[in-house]
Amino acid sequence: DGMIQITDLNSNYITTVNEFSENILIRGRAKTSHYAWGAPLIWGNDSWYVAEGSYFGALSDTETNNNFTLYDGSRHYGTVAISLDTWYNIQHKIYNGNWSMWNCSDNFTLCDYADVSISYPYTSGKITLQGTQSGTAYWDYIYVAKYISPEPNYTIGSEEQSTGVTITLISPDDGAVTTKLKNFFSANLTTPDGKSLKNATLYVWEPDGSLLGTNFTDSINGQTSAIVNLSLSGFYPAEGFKWAYYACSNATSEACSWSENKTLHVKAIVNSIDYNSTTYETKRETFTLNITAPEEYTPTNCKFVYDGTEYSISPLDLGNDQYLLTKTIDVPTVTSAGNKSFSFEFKLGTLTQTESYQQYVDTINFSYCDSSPFINISFQDEIATVPDNATIYSQWNYWLGSGTTYKTYAYQNTSENPYYAFCFSPSNQTLFTNVSLTYGNSDSPQRKYVDSLTLTNQTTNITLFLLSSGDGMYVTFQVLSANNEPIKDVYVTAEREIDAVWYLIESSYTDDAGSVTFWLNPNYLHRFNFTKSGYEKYVTTLIPTQSTYTVTLGSVEIEENVSYNLGITYNILPTDTVLSNGTNYTFAFNISSSYWDLEGYGFTLKDENGTTIGSAIGYKSSGGMAATTVNTDNYTKITMEYFWIINGTYMRGSTYWYVKYTKKGEFSLMKFVEDLKSFSNAGMNDFTRALIAFAIIFIVVGLVCYISGTYSPLTIAALTFFLVCALDYVGLIPQVGKVKHFIPILTGLLLIGLIIHEYRS
Structure with a gap:
């Protein structure tokens, strides 16, 4: 607070002023909303009064409870509810005062509403203001205007300012995000005019405004400037923690200052987001979010939300508080191209965290066209095998993903034409479609073509056959189960051999009665195929001379839970089971899927203590290689925990390597072994390596026996086993089948058998 003294140009106090006015904007910066009141500090024994236009905490003076009033011998405004971080307007005017008898402060005092006295001295005694000091509440204020009348002969003198502490908050930055439950806060403190610091206190408030905790230090006592770095524990996942410093100097009356507020968020940090923009x-698109969660908290209630549709997902624990959230969907259809919003949502304790993004979705279109078609349908007379014309009615379902989301298109033409072409946009995509097409002409009854097709910008040509009304007959096939019950939706195709080639004549699905009817030529051999999931495929060849045939399909066991290992092959690098310390190795998980669409795959590497030392992730639906380079340092064991994701299910496995400590020189035995390993991999096949290994074993065993004169079978077997193991280590012994180290194991078993035989003898 500053004190204003009003003087003339000769520095003499002014004895009478007609008017003194102030207009101030204030903002409450307390930790929470509260009640407070404010007043200009005015005291003296002269008669004076406050204008009716004075008010506090209101937009006008119509709120009379905010006007300046007399309260228990002191003067202040009425109590007002003050909201946190809200600006309020204050105006007051004082008329007809004898300024030689009393003073007016530059700033007014703000107090909470309660029964505590604050005394202010003046020359003739003191005046008491009733209320509670703001304590940890503090305020920003802006002077809008200050006015004294009459103006020509008077000037406002200097303001006496209290010596405070300048506080500059350093870190963390305002709005920073952390995963730590104990955090450090630093600030730079300085004092003017040669004053010294006395103490500083860190304050942290929870998002609801309640105090989380404080940390006090007086280690800065006596310094004119200092950087303090105090910590506080007890954080939890939440957004909107506020922190500030309160510092004091050794100036008269212990001048203290508050810093500004800064905000800190404790929540998950997004390491990466992987998706096609x-x-x-x-x-079909895969969306993957990699996060680091706050310590001791695992994401729960995880969801993926795309354009308002929610999907439940499970987090994959990658270790070291890292988690992977992934979801694969078929992108919904849109009416026009544009951005679609999607988000990952998860809970950390009571905090629900949402990470939102956008993806631009373009339209696809399949339609009749005249040029550059994806598919061209033409017609031919079945008897004459010459081009023919036909009308058409077609219905198409088409899509780019798995087929769970698709678009439809219908096209018909009642005029007979020799062909119909259909185009697709965008032309660089592979299109999947189901088509149901009816065609015919004035001479030929209608036939049906039903099929599932995969189309590209390399035109697919389909020829459909027409049979005149005088050359065919209707033939009905009824498909029954082993219990003589009709089977619906059996896919039936009728083929006919023309010029030694089987051509599709007609195709369709059975109806509710299990029946399907074709228009067929009764003079030629036809082949019929009957297929439906859950039943054995049935194929028969016959000349269709009857109007009705009955077909019985035998059921097969349906594997309800198809293994997510089906069609999965993978290999892991490095192939060595023992690694050298202090060496860079490429660790890789190479996976391929021929049956399932993969939503993700990868691995984490951990040392012997379970600490993560590396990781890699891939997202190709058909598989690929996830790899990273890690130095073995002084680890004793490295474990790879690998995984792949199918339909939100994580398949996991692990393998490990031992790390040996080696000290090698340029001409050491270890250097020779490593050079030999490199040589064994230099373009040689298994036969070449086996031949070299056999030669080495034969020569070494022969020389040892010749020089030592030892020809004991047990000695020769032991020496052979040792050489086989050594050569297997350097890679000269080829692997037999899928069993690693098969030949050393077999040689060892032979040695054990020989030892048992020797001792029994």
Whole structure:
């Protein structure tokens, strides 16, 4: 607070002023909303009064409870509810005062509403203001205007300012995000005019405004400037922690200052987000979020939300508080191209965290066209095998992904044409479609073509056959189960051999009665195929001379839970089981899937203590290699925990390597062994390596026996086993089948058998 003294140009106190006014904007910066009141500090024994236009905490003076009033012998404004971080307007005017008898402060005092006295001295005694000091509440204020009348002969003198502490908050930055439950806060403190610091206190408030805790230090006592770095524990996942410093100097009356507030968020940090920024409707897309969660907290209630549709997902624990959230979907259809919002949502304790993104979705279109078609359908007379014309009615379902989301298109033409072409946009995508097409002409009854097709910009040509009304007959096939019950939706195709080639004549699905009817030529051999999931495929060849045939399909056991290992092959690098310390190795997980679409795959590497030392992730639906380079340092064991994701299910496995400590020189035995290993991999096949290994074993065993004169079978077997193991280590012994180290194991078993035989003898 500063004190204003009003003087004339000769520095004499002014004895009478007509008017003194102030207009101030204030903002409450307390930790929470509270009640407070404010007043200009005015005291003296002269008669004076406050204008009716004075008010506090209101937009006008119509709120009379905010006007300046007399309260227990002191003067202040009425109590007002003050909201946190809200600016308020204060105006007051004082008329007809004898300024030689009393003073007015530059700033007014703000107090909470309660029964505590604050005394202010003046020359003739003191005046008492009733209320509670703001304590940890503090305020920003801006002077809008200050006015004294009459103006020409008077000037406002200097303001006497209290010596405070300048506080500059250093770290963390405002709005910073952390995963730590104990955090450090640093600030730079300085004092002007040669004053010295006395103490500083760190304050941290929870998001609801309640005090989380404080940390006090007086280690800065006597310094004119200092950087303090105090910590506080007890954080939990939440957004909106506020922190500030309160510092004091040794100036008169112990001048203290508050810093500004800064905000800290304790929540998960996004390490990476992997998705295609642009895509097409119906296309299959994978979205993967890699996060580091706050210490001791595991993400729960995880969701993936795409354009308002929610999908539950499970987090994959990568170790060291890292988690992987992933989801694969078929992108919904859109009416026009544009951005679609998607987000990952998860809970950390009571905090629900949402990470939102956008993906640009373009449209796809399949339609009739005249040029550059994906598919061209033409017609031919079945008897004459010459081109023919036909009308068409077609219905298409088409998509880019798995087919769970698709678009539809219908096209018909009642005019007979020799062909119909259909195009697709975008032309660089592979299109999947189901088509149901009816065709015919004035001479030929209608036939049906039903099929599932995969189309590209390399035109697919389909020829459909027409049979005149005088050359065919309707033939109905009824498909029954082993219990003589009709089977619906059996896919049936009728083929006919023309010029030694089987051509599709007609195709369709059975109806509710298990029946399907074709228009067939009764003079030629036809082949019929009956397929439906859950039943054995049935194929028969016959000349269709009857109007009705009955087909019985035998059921097969349906594997309800298809293994997520089906069609999965993988290999892991490095292939050595023992690694050298202090060496860089490429660790890789190479996976391929021929049956399932992979949503993700990868691994984490951990040392003997379970600490993560590396990781790698891949996202190709058909598989690929996830790799990283790690130095073995002084580890004794490295474990790889690998995984792949299918339909939100994580398949896991692990393998490990031992790390040996080696000290090698340029001409050491270890250097020779490593050079030999490198040589064994230099373009040689298994036969070459086996031949070299056999020669080495034969020569070494022969020389040892010749020089030592030892020809004991047990000695020769032991020496052979040792050589086989050594040569297997350097890679000269080829692997037999899928069993690693098969030949050393077999040689060892032979040695054990020989030892048992020797002792029994």
